[in-house]
Amino acid sequence: MNQAKVPVWVNIALIPLLNITLAFVISGLVIYAIGQNPIEAAGYMIYGAFGYSEGVGYTLYYATNFIFTGLAVCVAFKAGLFNIGGEGQAYIGGLGVGLVCLALDHSMPFIVIAPLAIIGAAVFGAAWAYVPAYLQARRGSHIVITTIMFNFIASSLMVYLMVNWLKGTQNMSLNSRTFEQNAWMPYLHTLLTPLGIDIGDSPVNLSFFWALLCCFGVWLLIWHTRWGYQLRTLGTNPTAAKYAGIDTAKVTIWVMLVSGALAGFVGLNEIMGVNHSLLLNFAAGYGFTGIAVALMGRNHPVGIFLAAILFGALYQGGAEVSFDMPQITPDIVVVVQGLVILFSGALEHMFKDRIEGFFIRRAAAAQEK
Amino acid sequence: MYDTLIQMLDATVRVSAPLILAALAGLFSERAGIVDISLEGKILGSAFAAAAASAVFGSAWIGLIFGIIASVALALIHGFACITHRGDHIVSGVAINTIVAGLTVTLGLHWFNMGGQTPALSGDQRFLDITLPFAHAMQNVPVIGQIYSNLISGHNILVYLAFVMVPVTYWIVYKTRFGLRLRAVGENPHAVDTAGISVTWLRYRAVMMCGILCGVAGAYLSTAHNAGFLKNMSAGQGYMALAALIFGKWRPVPVMFACLLFGFLNAVAVRLQGVIIPGVGEVPVQAIESLPYVLTILLLAGFIGKAVGPKAVGRPYVKERA
Numbered sequence: 295m296n297q298a299k300v301p302v303w304v305n306i307a308l309i310p311l312l313n314i315t316l317a318f319v320i321s322g323l324v325i326y327a328i329g330q331n332p333i334e335a336a337g338y339m340i341y342g343a344f345g346y347s348e349g350v351g352y353t354l355y356y357a358t359n360f361i362f363t364g365l366a367v368c369v370a371f372k373a374g375l376f377n378i379g380g381e382g383q384a385y386i387g388g389l390g391v392g393l394v395c396l397a398l399d400h401s402m403p404f405i406v407i408a409p410l411a412i413i414g415a416a417v418f419g420a421a422w423a424y425v426p427a428y429l430q431a432r433r434g435s436h437i438v439i440t441t442i443m444f445n446f447i448a449s450s451l452m453v454y455l456m457v458n459w460l461k462g463t464q465n466m467s468l469n470s471r472t473f474e475q476n477a478w479m480p481y482l483h484t485l486l487t488p489l490g491i492d493i494g495d496s497p498v499n500l501s502f503f504w505a506l507l508c509c510f511g512v513w514l515l516i517w518h519t520r521w522g523y524q525l526r527t528l529g530t531n532p533t534a535a536k537y538a539g540i541d542t543a544k545v546t547i548w549v550m551l552v553s554g555a556l557a558g559f560v561g562l563n564e565i566m567g568v569n570h571s572l573l574l575n576f577a578a579g580y581g582f583t584g585i586a587v588a589l590m591g592r593n594h595p596v597g598i599f600l601a602a603i604l605f606g607a608l609y610q611g612g613a614e615v616s617f618d619m620p621q622i623t624p625d626i627v628v629v630v631q632g633l634v635i636l637f638s639g640a641l642e643h644m645f646k647d648r649i650e651g652f653f654i655r656r657a658a659a660a661q662e663k
Numbered sequence: 664m665y666d667t668l669i670q671m672l673d674a675t676v677r678v679s680a681p682l683i684l685a686a687l688a689g690l691f692s693e694r695a696g697i698v699d700i701s702l703e704g705k706i707l708g709s710a711f712a713a714a715a716a717s718a719v720f721g722s723a724w725i726g727l728i729f730g731i732i733a734s735v736a737l738a739l740i741h742g743f744a745c746i747t748h749r750g751d752h753i754v755s756g757v758a759i760n761t762i763v764a765g766l767t768v769t770l771g772l773h774w775f776n777m778g779g780q781t782p783a784l785s786g787d788q789r790f791l792d793i794t795l796p797f798a799h800a801m802q803n804v805p806v807i808g809q810i811y812s813n814l815i816s817g818h819n820i821l822v823y824l825a826f827v828m829v830p831v832t833y834w835i836v837y838k839t840r841f842g843l844r845l846r847a848v849g850e851n852p853h854a855v856d857t858a859g860i861s862v863t864w865l866r867y868r869a870v871m872m873c874g875i876l877c878g879v880a881g882a883y884l885s886t887a888h889n890a891g892f893l894k895n896m897s898a899g900q901g902y903m904a905l906a907a908l909i910f911g912k913w914r915p916v917p918v919m920f921a922c923l924l925f926g927f928l929n930a931v932a933v934r935l936q937g938v939i940i941p942g943v944g945e946v947p948v949q950a951i952e953s954l955p956y957v958l959t960i961l962l963l964a965g966f967i968g969k970a971v972g973p974k975a976v977g978r979p980y981v982k983e984r985a
Contacts, residue, residue: 376754434965435960442700442902446899446956451953454947457949582757640750641755642750
């Protein structure tokens with residue numbers, strides 16, 4: 295009798311669409327409640343994110359961060375782990391990037407610095423995920439709690455390092471010295487303008503392509519390697535994984551290392567791509583947005599890419615809308631983000647079960663005829 | 664030296680009070696099997712509602728009521744997701760924290776036009792410090808006098824409430840029928856269900872208790888400890904309370920001591936800001952600030968004792984059907 299199946303498009307399109315629509319409708323009601331016109335706000339947002347070339351560039355710049363953190367959450371999710379520490383891992387990953395740039399920018403060309411910075415981001419991000427991973431795998435401490443704690447420890451550590459060691463001598467603010475130009479991730483506009491493609495003066499840089507490569511890499515890793523199979527088995531049924539001879543502790547640790555490394559790549563975009571110096575709080579909630587992106591993207595790299603673009607557009611559009619409608623600040627985007635997490639994460643069963651039931655019954659009825 | 668110690672303990676009490684309230688809130692929730700990382704969001708939501716209502720109605724007590732209402736409403740959302748729809752507790756908590764962070768500023772800007780803050784509160788709009796009887800008379804009594812007049816006396820009513828809630832929570836959780844069932848539902852919901860008690864209703868009551876206590880904690884932040892709401896003013900205290908809850912191994916009195924320890928570390932960090940110790944150099948206050956988290960991790964890892972939470976915590980209860 296269980297021949298009846300739910301059509302694929304229901305799971306990958308209809309349900310996410312329903313969730314995001316609901317999140318938008320409620321945010322629209324909030325905007326309406328504060329005496330503003332939600333349609334008008336949406337218009338400004340869409341124009342700000344996609345309507346002109348520089349806006350598109352900004353959208354892609356934000357999306358770069360969200361791809362990294364979304365993938366980080368996704369890889370852990372697939373193995374049944376909740377990495378809520380993307381924020382701290384991104385922060386420390388940025389430290390790795392910054393240290394590489396500060397050490398080498400006087401002596402090495404970009405072609406040497408770039409791969410080392412990527413390694414720096416990955417190693418530092420992964421290292422920050424290692425301790426929670428080890429404690430989860432070997433000592434049974436709950437990874438959610440430990441990664442939350444590590445977010446706070448990361449932020450204390452960064453303040454300590456910036457104040458005592460890394461603060462530049464020239465400036466009053468808590469920045470390191472600015473890197474030399476050869477340690478800057480090239481902006482896309484410097485590469486695309488000669489080709490006749492205009493993306494304005496936006497901060498989107500080469501990290502965006504690295505993010506796309508990571509999407510592909512994660513897809514390959516999870517669905518086309520032996521190791522990815524172990525990871526998915528662990529996520530679907532830890533007991534079965536154990537009896538199939540999978541070293542679950544080892545897989546747990548490796549998954550978290552990959553997850554931490556992916557989150558650490560935010561540092562490439564922020565430190566090497568945009569700020570060109572080490573500073574405080576550059577992670578700015580991107581780690582948490584990754585949770586919304588992964589949930590929205592149904593934990594698949596393609597979905598995550600699309601969700602990252604959506605959130606990039608929301609961040610850029612949200613910043614833009616406040617110029618025209620000062621009552622609406624980018625904080626409204628945070629509300630949308632929270633609602634997305636609520637509907638597509640916490641309340642996923644609310645619609646899913648009913649909709650799937652509807653399609654299963656329909657298919658079963660069709661079969662009987 | 665003695666004066667300094669009294670001052671630091673006084674600061675400890677002030678910082679610990681909201682932690683105690685929030686950690687006890689978490690205790691009710693987690694003992695019933697509902698993981699709650701949305702303590703943070705509930706505190707923030709309540710802080711905003713309390714400050715806003717207090718500014719509008721001119722009474723800290725009305726503020727407190729609105730704070731509690733806001734916090735309970737958020738707790739019910741958490742319950743709706745986790746209990747009714749069997750959602751992931753952590754995801755729901757993250758959602759609530761995120762929504763509140765954005766919503767408070769958006770509404771604050773609309774209502775008060777002060778960049779997301781509420782107006783500065785004064786007089787009856789705040790819970791002011793209470794001087795206990797004979798505090799002035801006791802001032803000059805050696806040792807005890809200082810403790811009574813500067814440490815025990817001179818706090819606002821919510822601080823006393825926080826400390827009173829410790830034995831009250833102990834009594835509810837360990838000495839009442841509700842408490843017995845609460846603990847049972849966190850350990851083995853099937854057994855509770857078999858006994859003919861509704862798991863759902865019991866857990867809803869637990870999250871509402873959690874909401875009420877978080878509501879008081881939030882009102883404390885904005886109408887007692889500070890004079891108004893500031894963007895993101897809870898600043899991680901909900902997570903700190905969660906750490907204290909684990910550090911106190913989900914039991915009321917040890918949880919209180921964990922909160923006091925964390926509060927004391929905070930007071931030490933503030934005190935030592937910029938102080939130079941001979942031979943060591945400037946004290947890295949950040950190390951002291953992050954000590955509560957480090958200690959909690961060490962405890963969780965089993966290096967200093969062992970923290971074992973309620974058995975069914977975080978798992979949705981699915982009633983068996985014939």
